Amino acid sequence: xxxxxxxxxxxxxxxxxxxxxxxxxxxxxxxxxxxxxxxxxxxxxxxxxxxxxxxxxxxxxxxxxxxxxxxxxxxxxxxxxxxxxxxxxxxxxxxxxxxxxxxxxxxxxxxxxxxxxxxxxxxxxxxxxxxxxxxxxxxxxxxxxxxxxxxxxxxxxxxxxxxxxxxxxxxxxxxxxxxxxxxxxxxxxxxxxxxxxxxxxxxxxxxxxxxxxxxxxxxxxxxxxxxxxxxxxxxxxxxxxxxxxxxxxxxxxxxxxxxxxxxxxxxxxxxxxxxxxxxxxxxxxxxxxxxxxxxxxxxxxxxxxxxxxxxxxxxxxxxxxxxxx
Amino acid sequence: xxxxxxxxxxxxxxxxxxxxxxxxxxxxxxxxxxxxxxxxxxxxxxxxxxxxxxxxxxxxxxxxxxxxxxxxxxxxxxxxxxxxxxxxxxxxxxxxxxxxxxxxxxxxxxxxxxxxxxxxxxxxxxxxxxxxxxxxxxxxxxxxxxxxxxxxxxxxxxxxxxxxxxxxxxxxxxxxxxxxxxxxxxxxxxxxxxxxxxxxxxxxxxxxxxxxxxxxxxxxxxxxxxxxxxxxxxxxxxxxxxxxxxxxxxxxxxxxxxxxxxxxxxxxxxxxx
Numbered sequence: 001x002x003x004x005x006x007x008x009x010x011x012x013x014x015x016x017x018x019x020x021x022x023x024x025x026x027x028x029x030x031x032x033x034x035x036x037x038x039x040x041x042x043x044x045x046x047x048x049x050x051x052x053x054x055x056x057x058x059x060x061x062x063x064x065x066x067x068x069x070x071x072x073x074x075x076x077x078x079x080x081x082x083x084x085x086x087x088x089x090x091x092x093x094x095x096x097x098x099x100x101x102x103x104x105x106x107x108x109x110x111x112x113x114x115x116x117x118x119x120x121x122x123x124x125x126x127x128x129x130x131x132x133x134x135x136x137x138x139x140x141x142x143x144x145x146x147x148x149x150x151x152x153x154x155x156x157x158x159x160x161x162x163x164x165x166x167x168x169x170x171x172x173x174x175x176x177x178x179x180x181x182x183x184x185x186x187x188x189x190x191x192x193x194x195x196x197x198x199x200x201x202x203x204x205x206x207x208x209x210x211x212x213x214x215x216x217x218x219x220x221x222x223x224x225x226x227x228x229x230x231x232x233x234x235x236x237x238x239x240x241x242x243x244x245x246x247x248x249x250x251x252x253x254x255x256x257x258x259x260x261x262x263x264x265x266x267x268x269x270x271x272x273x274x275x276x277x278x279x280x281x282x283x284x285x286x287x288x289x290x291x292x293x294x295x296x297x298x299x300x301x302x303x304x305x306x307x308x309x310x311x312x313x314x315x316x317x318x319x320x321x322x323x324x325x
Numbered sequence: 326x327x328x329x330x331x332x333x334x335x336x337x338x339x340x341x342x343x344x345x346x347x348x349x350x351x352x353x354x355x356x357x358x359x360x361x362x363x364x365x366x367x368x369x370x371x372x373x374x375x376x377x378x379x380x381x382x383x384x385x386x387x388x389x390x391x392x393x394x395x396x397x398x399x400x401x402x403x404x405x406x407x408x409x410x411x412x413x414x415x416x417x418x419x420x421x422x423x424x425x426x427x428x429x430x431x432x433x434x435x436x437x438x439x440x441x442x443x444x445x446x447x448x449x450x451x452x453x454x455x456x457x458x459x460x461x462x463x464x465x466x467x468x469x470x471x472x473x474x475x476x477x478x479x480x481x482x483x484x485x486x487x488x489x490x491x492x493x494x495x496x497x498x499x500x501x502x503x504x505x506x507x508x509x510x511x512x513x514x515x516x517x518x519x520x521x522x523x524x525x526x527x528x529x530x531x532x533x534x535x536x537x538x539x540x541x542x543x544x545x546x547x548x549x550x551x552x553x554x555x556x557x558x559x560x561x562x563x564x565x566x567x568x569x570x571x572x573x574x575x576x577x578x579x580x581x582x583x584x585x586x587x588x589x590x591x592x593x594x595x596x597x598x
Contacts, residue, residue, distance in 0.1 A: 013594060064595075073431050073595045093434035101432050108429055110347060112354050117347055124343035125433055127336065 003177065003209055004047035004070060009079035011040040011065050011233075039065040041233040043079070047209060049176075054224030054241060055213040058313050062233040063213040067179050070211070071101050084177060097126055100170035104182035107154075107162065108169055114151045115165040119172060126173035133172065140168040144198050160191030167195070171202060178203075180212045184219055189306075196222045217309045221245070229319050237319050248318040249310045252289050255281045256296055257304040265295050340435060341443040348447035363455040366403045367463055373399035374470060388533040394557055397472045398530055400460050401553045405486055406527050407452040409493035409548045414445050415514070419504035425595050438498060438586045445494035474556045481564045482555035488571045489548040495578040496521070496544075502582075505589040526550025532561075541566075544574035 016032045018024055040062045047053050055063040068074045069081060072088030072095070081088055086095035109118045123133045141147040144164040149157055157165070163183060170178065180199075184192040196219060203210055203223075212224055220227055220241055227244060229237035237244060253273070261277040270284040270292050284292050289307065296302070309315075377395045381387050390398065418441060421427045430437040464471045500517050503510045522528055524545035531540060531550045540546050541562055551567050554560040560567065 068595045071432050073428055074593065075591065091431065096432060096434040099432075101428075103428070106426060106428060108433075110351060112351055113347060117350065121340075121343050121347060124340040125435055127340075 001049045002046045003049045003084050004045075004211070005080075005082045006046070006066075006070070007044050007080045009040050009043040009066075009069065009081065010038065010077045011062075011069060011074070012036045012038050012077045039233050040069070040076075043230075043233065043235055045228055045235060045238060047211065049209055050207060051226060052203060052210040052224045053212070054220035054227040055211065055230060056220060056227050056237075056312050057213075057230035057316055061230045061316070063230055064181055065233075066230070067101065067181050067211065067213065071099065071179055072096075097173060098175060099177040099179065100173070100175040101179040102166050102170050102181065102183055104163070104185040107166060109154045109162065109165055111155050112153055115146075115154055115157070115169075116150045118154070118165070118169055119150075122169050122172050128173050132174070136172050136174070137168070140171055140202070143201060144168060145194075158191075160187050160194070163187065163191070163195060164198070167199070167202075171206070171208075174206065175208065177209045177211070180210065180214075182214055183212070184214060184216060192216065192218065199223060215312050217245075217312055217315070220312070221309065229316055231316055231320050236316075236323050244315065244319070245309055248315050248322070250285060250318075251283050251310050251314075252286055253281060253283050253308045253310070254289070254292060254296070255279070255304075255306045255308070256299075256302060258299070259301040259303045262299055262301055265298065267292050267295055337436075337439070341439050344440055344443040345447040348444050349451065352448060352451045360455050360459075362452065363407075363459040366407075366456055367459065370396065370400050370403060370460070370463065388530065390530065390532075390559070391472075393470060393472045394559065395530070396470050397464075397474070397557060398553055400464060400471065401474070401556050402527055402549050404453060404456045404460055405489070405549050405552050406525075407456045408449045408486065408490045409525070412497065412514075412518070414441065414448055414494075415497040415501045418498070418501040419510050422501070422504040422593065423508075423596075427590075427593060428595060431590070431593070436586070437590070438582055441498045441501075442491070442494050445497065446490065449490055449494075472557065475558065478558045479556050482552045485547065485552045485555060485564075485567055485571060488568070488575055489552055492544060492571065492575050492578060493521075493548050495575065495582050498582050499578065499585055502585040502589050505585075505592040521545050521548065526553065530554075541570065544571075544578070547571045547574065 014034055014036060016028070017035055018028045018032070043062070043066065055066065057063050065074070069076055070083050070088055072091050075089040084095060084098050086092055088095065108122075109115055110121075119133075119137060122128070128136070137150075141150060144167065146161055146164050146168070149161055149165075154162060154165070167183065183199075184195055187195065199210070200223060202208070210223065212219065214220055225240060225242075227237070227239070227241040228235060229244070254270075257279045258277075264272075264275070264280055267282060267284070268291070269288040270282045272280065272282050274281040282292065296305070310318075374396045377387075377392060381392045381395075385391060387395070421429075427437070430440060464473070496517065500510060500513050503513050507513070524531070524540065524543050525548045526546065527549050530553075531546055532554075547567065547570065551560055551562070551571075555564065555567065562570075
């Protein structure tokens with residue numbers, strides 16, 4: 001069943017341009033030139049119930065604008081949107097009870113109070129029955145491994161712990177649809193991995209539909225089998241993420257950490273991105289990864305090794321260039 | 326398209342009570358500031374006493390009030406103004422609009438206006454209680470300088486004080502909502518601050534400025550001047566008339582606030598999200 005449907009969606013923002021200098025500033029007090037910027041251009045897509053969809057694109061591509069339109073934060077300039085059978089811009093309370101949105105940069109937790117107080121507020125806001133509230137708090141705090149931090153003031157928590165509580169607060173009322181905008185931004189690799197695993201488990205067990213934006217390929221690769229690539233407000237790819245990576249990801253990045261100061265062997269066909277006596281980051285074509293790894297594995301003091309796909313921005317640029325050609 | 330099932334006030338009340346509770350809990354983390362500002366308010370009473378002693382210059386009555394009544398006026402105005410003149414929420418709310426944090430009201434089933442009023446109500450009462458304790462102690466210690474208001478007069482003024490608090494919160498909400506349209510609300514804020522300070526009677530009893538016809542038409546008179554005059558038993562209009570006029574003004578400002586909630590928030594573009 002389709003639960004998100006957007007057709008011919010256009011969103012334009014008005015802005016004023018002001019040239020440099022005092023004279024222009026004075027002039028702009030009386031006359032300002034209004035300009036329009038199209039953040040989404042004739043955008044159309046649909047999402048089925050239970051799907052996990054990733055939104056990819058560089059900064060300013062229109063991903064967050066799309067989430068703002070789907071959640072009713074802003075109104076479209078034209079076009080139609082239906083989410084869970086509602087028109088988001090109407091702001092119906094019944095609609096707001098069925099979804100949740102987590103924006104990596106905006107917190108809903110009360111800074112000076114324990115997270116448990118913010119959870120209790122959400123219980124009242126979403127009119128969650130006492131039993132369901134207790135069960136969900138117990139389930140999610142165990143899943144996210146934060147039971148012992150429930151009564152600690154939010155300002156004393158680490159960024160990763162705070163994000164876990166943000167996610168718990170948004171999942172408490174059992175939303176059918178979850179919007180996550182850069183949920184792992186600023187977190188270290190360990191916390192990112194934990195949050196991905198927990199979201200996967202929570203989504204699978206609770207049957208949530210997920211729409212995720214992230215700059216980390218790993219987030220999208222692990223959580224969202226389907227991805228929509230946006231650039232300049234237009235959809236340029238909509239399909240399986242694995243197909244996208246097979247077609248457009250041409251390089252791998254290998255990051256190696258050494259326990260002691262180590263001299264790197266000659267690595268043919270690899271580009272060194274960053275190097276210190278104790279670590280190295282190299283980029284190499286996929287077909288050359290095996291060759292590079294065998295050379296690297298000859299080194300005795302390897303502490304950690306990571307292999308990652310091309311980052312989102314590079315992928316999007318390649319998709320865009322292919323479409324343009 | 327589906328349409329909304331209306332939530333009843335009884336169902337909605339717990340969420341706003343919860344907001345009140347959290348605001349109280351939050352304010353208690355900063356109780357040191359609250360008590361300090363209450364203690365320092367004694368100095369403004371002392372200053373008013375010294376100033377008015379000089380103005381009275383041995384006269385028994387000035388502008389229809391004795392020196393004791395005048396000093397008591399400033400003491401009561403100090404307590405009531407801590408209820409009606411807390412502007413920090415106004416700035417916080419307008420900052421939420423500018424920075425995009427206002428999103429929290431749009432994506433959750435809450436009314437921004439009701440959240441603002443609950444938070445304002447909760448935030449006003451802690452400073453008011455501490456002011457009341459400090460100033461009541463001052464009154465008890467230095468009772469020869471004050472008039473002790475009668476309980477009947479104070480009780481009749483209480484609904485006016487509560488409605489005046491609501492009126493001030495509604496005005497603050499309207500001013501902060503201007504941030505949807507204006508980049509900077511300092512101008513409207515300074516205008517509001519000046520008008521209210523002058524027309525509420527916080528600086529000088531309105532009877533002295535406007536003579537016997539203190540501005541009964543102005544909504545601002547009901548935030549400080551009339552509640553204080555009712556406490557002192559010196560009001561020139563009846564208690565019932567005060568309630569009715571204040572209720573009328575509250576309704577007018579509530580309608581403006583609701584209109585702003587409905588239409589102004591459409592200008593929100595979520596910049597900063």
